[in-house]
Amino acid sequence: MFGLDAIELARIQFAFTVSFHIIFPAFSIGLASYLAVLNGLHLWTGRDVYLTLFNYWKKIFAVAFGMGVVSGIVMSYQFGTNWSVFSDKAGPVIGPLMGYEVLSAFFLEAGFLGVMLFGRDKVGARAHFLATLMVAIGTLGSAFWILSVNSWMQTPQGHAINEVGQFVPVDWWAIVFNPSFPYRLVHMVLAAYLTTALVVGAVGGWHLLRDRANSGARTMFSMAMGMLMVVAPLQILAGDLHGLNTLEHQPAKIAAMEGHFEPHPNGGAPLILFGIPDAANETVNYKIEIPYLSSLILTHDLTSPLPGLLDFPVEERPPVGIVFWSFRIMVALGFAMLGLGLWALVLRLRGTMYDRRWLHRAAIAMGPAGFVAVLAGWITTEVGRQPWTVYGLLSTNDSVAPVEAAAVGASLVAFIVIYFTLFGAGTFYILRLMGKRPDSGAPMSDLGPTRAAGVTPAPAVDDKFIPAE
Template identity: 55%
Template sequence: MDALLLSRIQFGFVISFHILFPAFTIGLASWLAFLEWRWLRTRDALWRDLYFFWLKIFAISFGMGVVSGIVMSFQFGTNWAVLSEKAGNILGPLLSYEVLTAFFLEATFLGVMLFGWTRVPERLHFLSTCMVALGTLISTFWIISANSWMQTPQGYTLTPEGVFEPADWWAIIFNPSFPYRLAHMVLAAFITTCFVIGGVSAWYLRRGAHGEAARRMLRLSVLFAAITVPAQVLVGDLHGLNVRDHQPVKLAAMEGHWRSHGPGAGVPLVLFALPDEAAERNRYEVAIPRLGSLVLTHSWDGEIAPLTAVPADRRPPVAPVFWSFRVMVGLGVLMLLLALASLWALRRGRLYDAPWLLRGWQWMLPSGFVCILAGWYVTEIGRQPWVVYGVLRTSEALSPGVHGGSVLASLLAFAAVYAVVFGAGIWYLVKLFRKGPQPHAPVPERVPGERTPARPLSATDEPLEEG
């Protein structure tokens, strides 16, 4: 019934749901823009059918992301009022910029995108789709900037009461970890969407359904994954070097590195271990000598700060950080191998007839979501015990007078409501996936100066009387 622990669990529970849907829609919005562009260029009806199929998926996912985000914002006032009081001068404007520049942009064009296919000119509809895609990326910019500032704070001054005051907004927005985390998150969102599209396509091919649509989507997924997954590996390496420089304790927890092995001994790469925080060591460790130095410092005998370099009360919980990082990296390696193997099979003309590759894409469909959650746990749990790294502790940011019983009750209520709302939403998404892309009604001819009807008139429609 500890209020601090329960408040952290509650926020983690809510954000774990929330982050999945915006991440999916970031990639999905750009995918929709690509589909509509192909339709306008080729007039191939299949591109149009795919657009309308994924537009339904986008609408449901976007709605669930908005609902979960609203709940999350309330917790800043109920559970984390001290954080709002002390860091609100910085976090408040950053989150407001997200609403003003991104959310309003998406809201303006979303209605045209969803309902304006036959009501506005084609280029205007395509512009609306592009603006929604741009809005998701701008939203990511501001959210990652705010969170990155909490990871690597700069550009501020502290008042005697411990309140953060902005001193340099450029330094606040473009803080040291922001470029790496923004690129890492955007690529993760695109890769997540890519593997959903590829997994659904592989499932159709294995069932013998929607053949041409499935082949087209799988081919594009393979080509896109073959580019973005290696790029993500490179960005992840750069991000790791940034963590080494600015959050060395987090990096030590990610690697399970408790003690230095002496000058020139290097850092081993721990493949498997059971971190024991009480004994400050790893049990059943399986490690490769010196390989950790090569990965983490790009030198054969480089060193990183161990966990024991700081007192125990300044370390994060090691086990969840250690294992979340390995889940993320392990799935990333599987993604890379699957993408490269699929690219080779595509070049040889055997992609669509390789059952093991199709099965691999099907099984890897949720891998992007798992990687996003694992990476977010590494980021947020690894920051502990700080809410603003090195300056404000999480225990100091809790609202005064919060009782564990009330937090537990609200957490159980959230879990029950989320089970119903998101359970229904995911059930409907699965239903749409099972149905697959369907032929869409042809676009009626547009007569210059005449308003296009919402749908083509049929023989059963009664004409309206004039007057």
């Protein structure tokens, strides 16, 4: 079908569904934590603006969370249809891990979600904050288990292979905390926080362009830009550490990311900023490079050896063009996020952050950047792992189910139509919610603290520590 065989269609289908799915958890993980912070700040200070923003963003969270759940459930069925051989061989390891995610993290989210969304007047402010905190912890728990599953596929350990070729657990501690897991978990959680900060900043910037005195817009914009300034440098550091780990365990992926066909046994590898990889001729055309910098970044040493794709058989090399460009898109957006945060910091110190319309426009333009960076990062990770599903042990060709190309192609077309219709409508509704004003538009001086149910506002809080000011 479409001139593609069953395995190519199965890979396209999984890539399509997982790309749709990941944008919702990437947003809801960060947004759940943001809601917990807003709820906690209102509990601590009694300021109405925090409760107003909580009620504003909880509706958006509810829709994004629902779409994430639906897209995740649909995606998981592909393990039993298109990838049944992989499920049979790796099921004894990944099955329990995914079960733990449902039993612990997802049940925690689902159990407290209703209280968070509808129960404030019934349970009181403190119990409501606890429920919000549990939802946030649940989203992080989901990331923990899912990243553990995926990281084991990247750097498998703690298992044995039985007589029928199945991976069976030997050491669960080693399986869960496999070598790449800590780095990938931190990298993904920080990416989720950056994604949320950019969306919140974009919404705040949108409303500031219309009313610079809107207290809700000022507060969310201030918090988002502050989060960006803190998390973007941490993400760059985490990415550097993740790269060192990837070089140790998946050197072919690093070679593809860097565009290095020739190995550099004596170090001194250049950093290729841009170019056009040519896998057929094993070179990068029209490249712009900085001498020695790749060795310095990847090994923190100018003389340490670096592998090249020529060190690996052709059939074990990842698709270099895709990995090369997706990695550069992710890195470029990461530095753009840092630049936006620095710009906002300078204007904050000058006291003009709410008045500079070009900053607000830039924040709006950067609103989708987190989602693009997350997708680019996952493309780098997953395509860079090829041709393996379990790295070095089980190939993608040996993981696909014995299904006909026509069946996979038909389901792919159905997914495309349904996903764009359903999730397109959901995304349109989220954008409409974001377009509504975050409060009545009253001046900040009219939005003083009120006494929440059973909560006394914190006395004598210095205004310079309040993000709205």
